[in-house]
Amino acid sequence: MPVTDPDSAFEGISVLGFDADDTLWHSESYFVVTEERFRALLAPWCAADEVGSRLLDRERENLRVFGYGIKGFTLSMIETAIEASEGAIPSAAIEQIIRWGKEMLSHPVELLPGVRETLESLRPHYRLALITKGDLFHQESKIAESGLADLFESVDVLAEKDAVSYQRAIDSIGVVASEFCMIGNSVRSDVLPIIELGGRAVHIPYQHTWDHEVVAAPTNGEPTPWIELARIGDLPAALRSP
Amino acid sequence: MPVTDPDSAFEGISVLGFDADDTLWHSESYFVVTEERFRALLAPWCAADEVGSRLLDRERENLRVFGYGIKGFTLSMIETAIEASEGAIPSAAIEQIIRWGKEMLSHPVELLPGVRETLESLRPHYRLALITKGDLFHQESKIAESGLADLFESVDVLAEKDAVSYQRAIDSIGVVASEFCMIGNSVRSDVLPIIELGGRAVHIPYQHTWDHEVVAAPTNGEPTPWIELARIGDLPAALRSP
Structure with missing residues (x-):
C-alpha cells in the first residue's frame, strides 16, 4: 500500500518515532505460544477454539480496568480457566498460568533482525524517539x-x-506533527492516530497481530496515506527514496 | 522532625513535586481492607498473621518481575492463597480475589482533606508537578x-x-534539584532520593504505610534534613514560614 507520491512522502521529517513491541523486538509471539499452552491446559474441559474466543472476550472486557500488558493477560487467563472449566480447574493449573505470566515478563529481549543497524544508520540524520504503550x-x-x-x-x-496521547508525546519531544513520522507494526496504534494528527507513518507488519489490534483496511479505493514495508532494514532507503 | 533552621528551608524553591497515592488521595487503606478480607478468606487453612507475612514475602519477591500496583498485588494474593491452603483453595475463592483486585482498580478516587484548596493556593506561587509511581x-x-x-x-x-528516575523527571520538568521540593507520604520513595539529589522534601505521613515502604529513622542524633507535616493543609504556611 505505497502512497501515490513517494517523492514527497518524507520531506521535512525531523523526528522518527518507533514503537517497541513487535517493531524493535519480539513480543506477540510469546503471547501466541502461551495461548497455545493455555488451550492445551484447558483441553479436558473446553474445545481449543472456544478457549481462544472466551479469552479474547475476557481480555477485551478487562482492558478498561487492567489496561495493556502481561499481568492483565495473566489475570484474564485465570478467569477464563475457571469459567471454561466451570470451576473444575485445579489450583496447580492456576499456579502454572501464573508461572507462564512470570516467564513472559522475564523473557529475554530478542531484537528483530536489522534493528540496531537501522537505528544507528538513521541516528545521524533524525532525532529518534521511542514511543510504546503498555x-x-x-x-x-x-x-x-x-x-x-x-x-x-x-x-x-x-x-x-x-x-490525544500521541499529541502530548510529540509536544514533549518538541516537534510538530508534520515533521514527525511514526514507525510501528500496528495500523490501529502506530499509524491511524498519527495520520489523524497530520503526521506521517510507516507500517511494518509483524508475523502475528493480536486480534484486538486488527483494523479493516480502507475500502474507498484510495491509496492509504502511509507507507508499508516488509522489514525495518528497508526504512533508510524508503525515507531517502524519491 | 523539623529541620533546625526553618528560616532557610524553602528559600529559592520554584517547583513543588507531589506524590499522588496517600498524599493527594486514599490508596493504602484499600489495600489494608482487601488484606483483611484476604486473611478471613484463608482462615480455614492459615492463621491471619502467617497469611500476612506470607503475602508480604510474596509481594516483595514478585516486585522485581511485577513492579508496583494492584494487578501484581492480586497475582501475589492468588499465589499466597494456593500456597497457604496447600492447594485446597477452591476456584470460587480465586475468582473472589480477582473481583477484589478489580474493585480496587475501579474504586472512585477519594481526595484527602484540603488537597484541592492547598494546590489552588500554591499554584500562583510555584510550578506544580505530579510525580507518582506504579x-x-x-x-x-x-x-x-x-x-x-x-x-x-x-x-x-x-x-x-x-x-536516577527522579533526576530524569526533574530534568524533563526543567528545574535543578536545589529549586525543587518533593511532598509525599513515603520517606523511602518521596523524601530520601530527593535529599540525595540535593533537593528538599516534606513528609506528610498517611494513616497506613505499606511495610515495604517503611524505613528506619536516622539514628545518629542529627535532625532530619526534611520537614514533617501532619496534613497537606499545613503546607502553604510551612513554605512561607520563617
Whole structure:
C-alpha cells in the first residue's frame, strides 16, 4: 500500500518515532505460544477454539480496568480457566498460568533482525524517539535490557496510543506533527492516530497481530496515506527514496 | 522532625513535586481492607498473621518481575492463597480475589482533606508537578478522575522512585534539584532520593504505610534534613514560614 507520491512522502521529517513491541523486538509471539499452552491446559474441559474466543472476550472486557500488558493477560487467563472449566480447574493449573505470566515478563529481549543497524544508520540524520504503550515497569525493563536506550533521544510509555496521547508525546519531544513520522507494526496504534494528527507513518507488519489490534483496511479505493514495508532494514532507503 | 533552621528551608524553591497515592488521595487503606478480607478468606487453612507475612514475602519477591500496583498485588494474593491452603483453595475463592483486585482498580478516587484548596493556593506561587509511581494505566485513570490534572504543569508516572528516575523527571520538568521540593507520604520513595539529589522534601505521613515502604529513622542524633507535616493543609504556611 505505497502512497501515490513517494517523492514527497518524507520531506521535512525531523523526528522518527518507533514503537517497541513487535517493531524493535519480539513480543506477540510469546503471547501466541502461551495461548497455545493455555488451550492445551484447558483441553479436558473446553474445545481449543472456544478457549481462544472466551479469552479474547475476557481480555477485551478487562482492558478498561487492567489496561495493556502481561499481568492483565495473566489475570484474564485465570478467569477464563475457571469459567471454561466451570470451576473444575485445579489450583496447580492456576499456579502454572501464573508461572507462564512470570516467564513472559522475564523473557529475554530478542531484537528483530536489522534493528540496531537501522537505528544507528538513521541516528545521524533524525532525532529518534521511542514511543510504546503498555505496562510501564515491563516496558522500562525491556528498554534497559535491549541495549538500545542510548540510541533514542526520548522514551515515552503511553497507557493508550490514541491521538490525544500521541499529541502530548510529540509536544514533549518538541516537534510538530508534520515533521514527525511514526514507525510501528500496528495500523490501529502506530499509524491511524498519527495520520489523524497530520503526521506521517510507516507500517511494518509483524508475523502475528493480536486480534484486538486488527483494523479493516480502507475500502474507498484510495491509496492509504502511509507507507508499508516488509522489514525495518528497508526504512533508510524508503525515507531517502524519491 | 523539623529541620533546625526553618528560616532557610524553602528559600529559592520554584517547583513543588507531589506524590499522588496517600498524599493527594486514599490508596493504602484499600489495600489494608482487601488484606483483611484476604486473611478471613484463608482462615480455614492459615492463621491471619502467617497469611500476612506470607503475602508480604510474596509481594516483595514478585516486585522485581511485577513492579508496583494492584494487578501484581492480586497475582501475589492468588499465589499466597494456593500456597497457604496447600492447594485446597477452591476456584470460587480465586475468582473472589480477582473481583477484589478489580474493585480496587475501579474504586472512585477519594481526595484527602484540603488537597484541592492547598494546590489552588500554591499554584500562583510555584510550578506544580505530579510525580507518582506504579501502574501507568491505573495512575492515569486516577489522575483523570481526580479532577486535579489541570492544576499540574506536568505529570510523571515512574516505574520506581529512586534518585536516577527522579533526576530524569526533574530534568524533563526543567528545574535543578536545589529549586525543587518533593511532598509525599513515603520517606523511602518521596523524601530520601530527593535529599540525595540535593533537593528538599516534606513528609506528610498517611494513616497506613505499606511495610515495604517503611524505613528506619536516622539514628545518629542529627535532625532530619526534611520537614514533617501532619496534613497537606499545613503546607502553604510551612513554605512561607520563617
